[in-house]
Amino acid sequence: MIEVARHLAGGFVDLLQAANLLALGVGLVVGMLVAVLPGLTLVMGVVLALPFTYGMPVTPSIILLTAMYISGTYGGAITSILFRIPGEPMDVPLLWDGWSMAHAGEPARALGWTLFAALTGGLITATVMVTLAVPFAKVALTFDSPEYFSIVLFGFTSVVTLGGGSLANALISLFLGMLIATVGVDEIYGVDRFTLGIDMMRDGIGYLPVMVGAYGVGEVLVRLEQGFASAPMAGGGAIKTRIPSLAEAWKIRGTFARSSLVGVICGIIPGAGATIASFVAYGVEGQYGPRRRELGKGIPEGIVAPQVASTASVGGHMVPLLTLGIPGSGATAVILGAFLLHGVQPGPQIFTTQSALVYAIFASTFAAVIGMGLLGYFAIRPLVKVLFLPEAIVSVFVIMFCLVGAYSEHNNLTDLWMIVVFGVVGYLFERYRFPIAPMVLGCILGPIAETSFLTSMISYQNDWTIFFTRPVSGVVLALAAVALLLPFYSRLRRKPDLAAKTP
Amino acid sequence: MKITPPASQISDRLRAVAPYAIVLFIAGGLFWLAMHFEYTPHAGRLGPDVWPKAILVLMIAVCVTRIVGALRRPRSEGPGGGLLREVIGDAVPDPETIGAPGERYPGLLALGVALTVAYVFLLGWLGFALATAGYIAAMIRTGRYRRWRVIVPTAVLGSLGFMFVFMKIVYLSLPIGQPPFATISLGLMRLMAIR
Structure with missing residues (x-):
């Protein structure tokens, strides 16, 4: 532990370099702006920032993206509470109690609780990340390909089953993503797979065009079809934040504890993101909180639970990314992309080969949380001004960033066509209620799953039972099976209830 | 006596089945392509077609299940929301139903894509x-x-x-x-x- 503290101190010293501080500041401001703007999601924002990191050294690049990720979990809360417009899907639960409290004449108090919750969740997540990462990495060093395969499979099942919608649609989305990842020349046999005789397809389809197209262009197309019909903003008035006292916060310590735990766990599980953390934390509060009957009427617990959980999920996500090289969310997938573009492969070895980088990231997480708090408190008024920009103008610039960002990866017009294709796919997914997240995760984790599966088969003489007989792999697969079967169990259990309710 | 379902029910069923039928058709085509990957097999190693074929089989299975389900009950979406719904119970509305869109302008969309x-x-x-x-x-x-x-x-x-x-x-x-x-x-x- 002392060793970790010593390294972390070194990380703070590294953070003081001008480039790192600049990256941190820019990341915080842009992350919050992106989250404030409805229609521009946090993942899209991180994706759009990626091209700017190409010419930067690796440390400020990762600091920039991580700072955006952290501050993005707070920014959308402001619009949820003040204007009843969730900046991000994760901010939807804030509509119920946050908006109600603001509507009852206490917007400053609602904003204060949100900011305090984000700060607490952020500090908890940063501490958990620093504490868990090294032991995780040590355990990960003992993992072989069957364990990696099982973990990725667990990620797949969790993204499919944790989403709220149809299981079949989520599975189809996931399989489509996994298929996209197989396009191109196979690494072992050198065989063309699904290239359709088109040369540009031989290089494969990277996950970035899929992600940028589906999340960025697809979302803009959905909003264009709705005629960019966001409600016009009212004046904004005197926007202030009143931070609760420690005594007030102590009264709902149980909510803080429960929601932090939910956030961290949802972060560690690949596939479960901040949105799921936020909804689950609110739901847990609704089922187990002492004031559950008052939830939805503007009580602090209803604000604290989703906000703590969504911010706390960030550190949880960073742990598998840094220790296993497995991104569990869209934003961490982009951060993984930034690592790889700079020739750094995250995984258990990173703690010995790039220790300074890792601890600079850890230190920047603490600094980003504090910075987010200061920015959220002092800069709230100018931040909210961006909401007055016409949506048509903001959206066209989002598409431009998507296109230029995709082009900048290989300086190739082919990538632009990919963006357009996946933009349309993203629109169709939204239109017909197929979730996008499983497709993106399938595209990102698909190659890891295939490689680890084939390596396991080669190493263990095609003995498929190896996935079940190795203890860690077996346990993880059992969890995956439980996650996958639970919707069916849940449905069977609800059937008699429904039958009883039907006259 | 044979009972004929009303036209609206048939239309509902077709609409519910259409996306899965399209995916099924595409998956079938891709499976056919995967069957024709040209490679020299290595002894004791799985071929480059195994992984995509496995995914496609699962995809086809899901589509067939949904098509059968939709033909029987067009308004059913099948099981969903498992763990999330299990934990949050009825304390919060279904996240999927939040922010349902209002009026649509397909012309604007077509123009945007064309541009x-x-x-x-x-x-x-x-x-x-x-x-x-x-x-x-x-x-x-x-x-x-x-x-x-x-x-x-x-x-x-x-x-x-x-x-x-x-x-x-x-x-x-x-x-x-x-x-x-x-x-x-x-x-x-x-x-x-x-x-």
């Missing part, structure tokens, strides 16, 4: 600056914003801003276009001291 395709198609010919300025202006107008006094400067300054940031700061080589448009791009680059 984006045209932009990518013309980029190599017109060059980044001209194509981008035109695209930004056209897309803002398509998004039902009507103030040309704002649209034109936004398009021109936006295009030049992108050019400056990505060519001068990020060192990206954006398309300059074909003659005579390349002359305009090169002139703008000289003005912005981009080499």
Whole structure:
């Protein structure tokens, strides 16, 4: 532990370099702006920032993206509470109690609780990340390909089953993503797979065009079809934040504890993101909180639970990314992309080969949380001004960033066509209620799953039972099976209830 | 006595089945392609077709299940929301149902897609600056914003801003276009001291 503290101190010293501080500041401001703007999601924002990191050294690049990720979990809360417009899907639960409290004449108090919750969740997540990462990495060093395969499979099942919608649609989305990842020349046999005789397809389809197209262009197309019909903003008035006292916060310590735990766990599980953390934390509060009957009427617990959980999920996500090289969310997938573009492969070895980088990231997480708090408190008024920009103008610039960002990866017009294709796919997914997240995760984790599966088969003489007989792999697969079967169990259990309710 | 379902029910069923039928058709085609991968098998190793075929089989199975389910009960979506619904119970509404859209403008959507395709198609010919300025202006107008006094400067300054940031700061080589448009791009680059 002392060793970790010593390294972390070194990380703070590294953070003081001008480039790192600049990256941190820019990341915080842009992350919050992106989250404030409805229609521009946090993942899209991180994706759009990626091209700017190409010419930067690796440390400020990762600091920039991580700072955006952290501050993005707070920014959308402001619009949820003040204007009843969730900046991000994760901010939807804030509509119920946050908006109600603001509507009852206490917007400053609602904003204060949100900011305090984000700060607490952020500090908890940063501490958990620093504490868990090294032991995780040590355990990960003992993992072989069957364990990696099982973990990725667990990620797949969790993204499919944790989403709220149809299981079949989520599975189809996931399989489509996994298929996209197989396009191109196979690494072992050198065989063309699904290239359709088109040369540009031989290089494969990277996950970035899929992600940028589906999340960025697809979302803009959905909003264009709705005629960019966001409600016009009212004046904004005197926007202030009143931070609760420690005594007030102590009264709902149980909510803080429960929601932090939910956030961290949802972060560690690949596939479960901040949105799921936020909804689950609110739901847990609704089922187990002492004031559950008052939830939805503007009580602090209803604000604290989703906000703590969504911010706390960030550190949880960073742990598998840094220790296993497995991104569990869209934003961490982009951060993984930034690592790889700079020739750094995250995984258990990173703690010995790039220790300074890792601890600079850890230190920047603490600094980003504090910075987010200061920015959220002092800069709230100018931040909210961006909401007055016409949506048509903001959206066209989002598409431009998507296109230029995709082009900048290989300086190739082919990538632009990919963006357009996946933009349309993203629109169709939204239109017909197929979730996008499983497709993106399938595209990102698909190659890891295939490689680890084939390596396991080669190493263990095609003995498929190896996935079940190795203890860690077996346990993880059992969890995956439980996650996958639970919707069916849940449905069977609800059937008699429904039958009883039907006259 | 044979009971014929009403036309609306048949239409509901077809609408529910259509997306899965399309995916099933595509998956079938891809499976056929996977069966024809040409490679020399290595003893004791799985071929490059095993992984995609496994995914496709699962995909086909899901589609068939949904098609059968939708034909029986067109309004059912099958099991969903498992763990999330299990934990949150009825304390919160279904996240999927939040923010249901209002009026739709398919014409705007079609125009937006056509403009984006045209932009990518013309980029190599017109060059980044001209194509981008035109695209930004056209897309803002398509998004039902009507103030040309704002649209034109936004398009021109936006295009030049992108050019400056990505060519001068990020060192990206954006398309300059074909003659005579390349002359305009090169002139703008000289003005912005981009080499």
